[in-house]
Amino acid sequence: MRKIDKVDLQLIKVLSQNSRLTYRELAEILGTTRQRIARRMEKLKKLGVIRKFTILPDFEKLGYMYAIVLIKLKPLIDVDDVINDIADIEYVKVIEKGIGKYNLLVHLLVPKDLHGAEEKVNEFLKRIKDIEEADVVFVSKISKFEII
């Protein structure tokens, strides 16, 4: 029961489209029983395959947008140290370690007016030492969001 099979993957895809479906509804969609769905859900949570049940809000309607800060740290700097330093900042919402042109990607939740947004980004950048290069992209629209 430890391995992830095709039905697990289907279940994950269905949940990524609607994470509020009941076990009964999931069972109907996947052509199985409620008990089997319950068992699979337990497994997926236990194995950490499902990290979180969450939502995608319309940030603009809430007065916010994402600013994505793309950072390349100086050589020899430990990315995990920097991540620890910024993880608790309230407006820091997503932190991703990267391989490639940038090695740290940070999503900030900022006011949707560009002035307020820039202020917040500058405040954030001041808190990180050892930046070799940093670029910022303000997300003006999320056109597709499928997760998996």
Place this chain on the structure above:
Amino acid sequence: MRKIDKVDLQLIKVLSQNSRLTYRELAEILGTTRQRIARRMEKLKKLGVIRKFTILPDFEKLGYMYAIVLIKLKPLIDVDDVINDIADIEYVKVIEKGIGKYNLLVHLLVPKDLHGAEEKVNEFLKRIKDIEEADVVFVSKISKFEII
């Protein structure tokens, strides 16, 4: 009833941490009634403030990772045309319009081995004409994921 108030925002935050909570559980957390939660949920969905109830899987455990392609299109190219062209590609999971160094950010779901990943990214890049500049970052770890 059309405006988003503080309780709505609280509700959204709670749901972003656990989108499977029942109306009864949400009512308990927010100190209100199930009926009032139901009414607020209807409103938030109707207004499009909640776009989707979804999950965050552990991509690595499923054999995948995200490749984020950062694109600056040539001047005068309509970003929306490009978005229409790529929106239906199965492995294209997130499409964001940006303001700043890049004007288009695309998350691809790719195999977690770098070889397979690069192949997929190259396949994708060939489908977009009118790129002025493109950079790629492979996400090796998602350290924080709070949404809002």
